[in-house]
Amino acid sequence: MERQDWKVHWEDLRRLIGGLSNEEHLEDVQQKSVKIQNAEDLKRVWTECYAKKDADEWMLRLQIAGQSLLEKGNVEPVQTRDDDKSGASSNYKENEQKRTNDEPDEEHFTSSSLRPALASSENKQVEYFNIKLMLELLAKTKEAADVMKDQDVILLLGDNGVEKSKLVHFLTKSTLDQQAVDMIGRGSIENRVLMTKTRTEPSCMTAIPIDLQEMNLLVDMNSIVFCDIPLLDSNASGAEVDVANGVGVIRALQHCKSVRPVVVLSYAGLGDSLSGLKHLAHIIVEMIPSIESHLYTFTYVFTKLPEEQRQHVHSLMKSTWEDTSCKSEEKNFRAILADIARKKRRYVLAPDLLKDSPDDLLKILCDRDNCIQSPNEMFRLFISEDSKVAIQQQVHKHKEHAWLAFQTGDFELAKTKLDELVALNNNVALADVEQEYNDCVDRLTNEWNRKAENAKSIFNKRIASPHPIGKDDVLAYQQVVIELTSAHQLRCHLQAAICSESLTQNLHEQMNYLIHKLTDQMEGDYNDGNNDDDDDDDCARQVHLDKLAQVQACFPECRASYDKTVQRFKTRFIKFADETKECIKTNKFVELRKKLETLVKHLPLQHHLHSFVDIKNIVTDLENGLSIHLKKVASEGLAVLNKTTKQGPNNSEKSEPNGDEKNIEHYSYHHHHHHHQHALEKLDKHGFSILGEVVDILVSSWRAFDLPCVLVEVSKRTKEQLDSLLSGIDEYFERAEHKVVRMLERQQVQALDEVKDIVSVLNDLRKTQKVKEKTESRYLQTVEKVVEFARGLYKDIDIILSSFDTSSSN
Structure with a gap:
């Protein structure tokens, strides 16, 4: 059971019943x-049947589901033995039963273990014409x-049955007795003059070459070939045999040197x-067709003819x-009767x-003068009308099977059907066959092209x-x-069908379209920076890359293009990042913001660039680099502000923060809590220039990253650095205020020139709007102190002036 090739059995069954549509299936008649x-x-159903029965033979009766017991096949095994090593591939075989019996003829499907056969039924659907069988017979x-x-x-x-095979053995002088005569047809009798035997199916012709020289006959021929052909009748032997013989036999005869027709008639x-x-x-x-002019070549031999008859x-x-009518349809029959x-x-x-010797009959048959000398001109291909109808059906x-197979994706079966149509047309050359084939090809081509074009259009x-x-979408x-x-x-x-390579070519064209779009967007991003259409571009960029990723996931041949595109993005991205880093060093904060935002908008592409x-x-890293840079500037x-402060005697061990590495927050805290212990020195020109540049850089960075900004953390850090510096300047203003007050209190008028210098420095520092805003309160307090001092001074002057004796003549 395990040695059986069940796939072969299944395909043979499908061909036997003419195929199954998607809606059809076979089922056991007893277990529907x-x-x-x-x-x-x-295999499963057969195994169950095998297990349930204790016999040497089984029959499995099948029907097409959805039809009224349309028995397309019975499956029954032949006897099997443990030593059976034969294969299980099935093939069509013509029934060899003599048609002289009254039993109905069946087409059999045999193998070493299975023998599906067509069951007789008025409603069963069978092959009208088995093209495969005809081609096999023709071969x-x-x-x-x-x-x-x-x-x-x-x-x-x-x-069949007129003893043509026995007549051949008789003519070749086989040693025969009654038992041997009875065995001819069921076996083979060896004969040294039988040069070779080329036998086909019993319903097809047999060619038997004979060596006449071995027979010592006084004839002109050295050898002859006996050609035994059966009765060419589609009703009796089947349309397949009829066509195979009508085509194959005639073609064979057309290539002979000469042909001597011998009509063998059985009296019975x-x-x-x-x-x-x-x-x-x-x-x-x-x-x-021109039989009347060639009747002289015909010889008539009777078998089973009683002596008295x-x-x-x-x-x-x-x-x-x-007694035969003289009508035209009886004309040829009358001519043969007369002959x-x-x-x-x-x-x-x-x-x-x-009992008889074959020599006399052989001499008659080997008379070259009474043979058809130009068989290629005399013999004509023919197919009976019944066979033509069967072929057309x-x-x-x-054609319908090929269409159904194409629709269901069984392209091998569709090709088999089309191949058989081509082979049939090449052999029978019927106009209807060629037309039906062309119609089928056109229909399949249109469906093929429609499917291809529709897929391309949607994709x-x-x-x-x-x-x-x-x-x-990509999987479709x-x-x-x-x-x-x-x-x-x-x-x-x-x-005329679109080749499948065109779909692949279209795929690559669409990939190139996406790559071109991405390249344009990439150059626009990295060359021009952001613009009003950035959001749309960012979305499109991600969509395009996602599409490339989806396509390459399903089509490995596109992976190289996808990787190359991603690699190009990586190279350009790294270069752009280096350009962004240069913006930090050159304090181009507006450009820096645009570049950073461009980089941030590429974050959704990380899963493409992860490798x-x-x-x-x-x-x-760029954000941290900016933060470090601003801290250094601050x-x-x-x-500079640190240098303007002198350390007092009570705080000799506390030094001012000096250098870029000092923490700004510590510096602010230190000055806030100890400013009263320091003396303020005048800010020199160089220091004032440095402080002005620092203020401008930090203000510029703050303005560049001021909210709204996608870089919230960067905006926060730039503001912190600016606020730290402004707090330091504000403290400087506070110390200046205290110094002015102390100077006015101690030195009074003598300090006015120095106060004027301090105020001048404060005014210069306040030229920057952010410094002005930050120190406004402290500056106004200083002005109020000076004004208050001036008022007191004016009051003292008035008192002094009023003390003078205004009545004196001087």
Whole structure:
């Protein structure tokens, strides 16, 4: 059981019943709930049947589901033995049962273990014409044709059962007895003059070459070939045999050197009114249309003719000729009757296979002058009308099967059907076959092209759309590519169909479109910075890269293009990051913000660039670099302010922060709590210049990253650095205020010039708007103190002036 090839059995069953549509399946007649849809189901059902029965043979009766017990096949095994090592591949086999029996003829499907057979039913659907079987039979006639080529041929015409095989053994002088005669046809009798035997199916022709030199006959021929062909009748032997013989036999005869027709007639099979001979005459006329002009080459040999009936052959033919109508359809039959009557007037060729010598009959048959010398001109291909109808019906069915197979993706089956149509057309050359084939090819081509164009149209729209593409969209396109690639074997028939490579080419074109778009966007991002359409561009960039990723995930051949595009992004991204770093060093904060925001907007692309570069880390490093840079700048400004403060005697161990590495927050705290212990020195020109530059840099950075800004953390840090410096300047103003007050209190008028210098420095520092805003309160307090001092001074002056004696003459 395990040695069986169930896939072969299943395919043979499908071909036997003409295929199954998607809606159809086989089922066991006794267990209708059991579906058989593939080879595994067939094996399972058969195994269950095998296990339940204790016998050497089984039968599994199947039907097509959804139909009224349309028995397309019975499955029954033959006897099996443990030592059976034969294979299980099935093939079609013509029933070899003699049609002389009254039993109905069946087409059999045999193998070493399974024998599905067509059940007789008025409603069953069978093959109208088994093209595969006909082609197999036709191929076998080719074997016989090779033996007959350029040879002198004795053409034996007659139905099965007229003892043509026995006649051949008789003519080749086989040593025969009654038992041997009875065995001929069921076995083989060795004979040294039988050069080779080329046998085909019993319903096809047999070519038997004979070496005449071994027989010591005084004839002109050294060898002849006996060609045994059966009765060419589609009703009796099947349309497949009819067509195979009607085509194969005639082609073989057309390539012979000469042909001697020998009509073998069985007395028992002549029938009423010689109906058997009448039917044979009809077939002969189909083979040789101009039969009347070639009747001289015909020889008539009777078998099973009783001795007492020999003298009546002439009268039988004559009386039948007289009773036959003179209508045109009976003309050829009458001509053959007349020819037999004339040739059998004196002598009837009816040899006794056990007693007579074959020499005389051989000499007659080997008379080259009475042979057809130009068989290629005399013999004509023919197909009976019944066979033509069967072919036309089967061709239409083949066309529908090819369409159904194409629709269901069974391209191998579709090709098989089309191949068979081509082979059939090449051999029978019927206009209807070629037309139906062309119609089928056109229909399949249109469906192929529609499917390809539809897939391209939908896919291209998804690619061009501003919206993301779904994985299902790419998989749908991939499915069509795979399907049409699988169907490439049909291209030998569908030559006008779009090749599957065009879908692949379209795929690459769409990939190039996306890459071109991304390249343009990348150059725009990194060259021009942000613009009003940035949000749309960012979205499009991500969508395009996502589409590339989706496509390459389903189509490995696109992976290289995707990786190359991502690598290009990485290279350009690194270069852009370096350019951004330069903006920090050159204090180009407006440009820096644009570049940082551009980099930040690339963060959604991280999953594409993860194997090349970490965008988040690069952005973080740039932000930290900016923070360090601003701290350094702020430290320089605070260092200048630091130098203007003298340390007092009570705080000798506390030094001012000096250098970029000092913490700004510590510096602010230190000055806030100890400013009263320090003396304020005048800010020199150099220090004032440095402090002004520092203020401008920090203000510029603050303005560049002022909210709203996507870089919230950067905005926060720049503000912190500016606020730290402004706090230091504010403290400087506070110390200046205290110094002015102390100077006015101690030195009074003598300090006015120095106070004026201090105020001048404060005014210069307040030229920057942010410094002015920050020190406004402290500055006004200083002004109030000076004004208060001036008022007191004026009051003292008034008192002094009023103390003078205004009455003095001086």
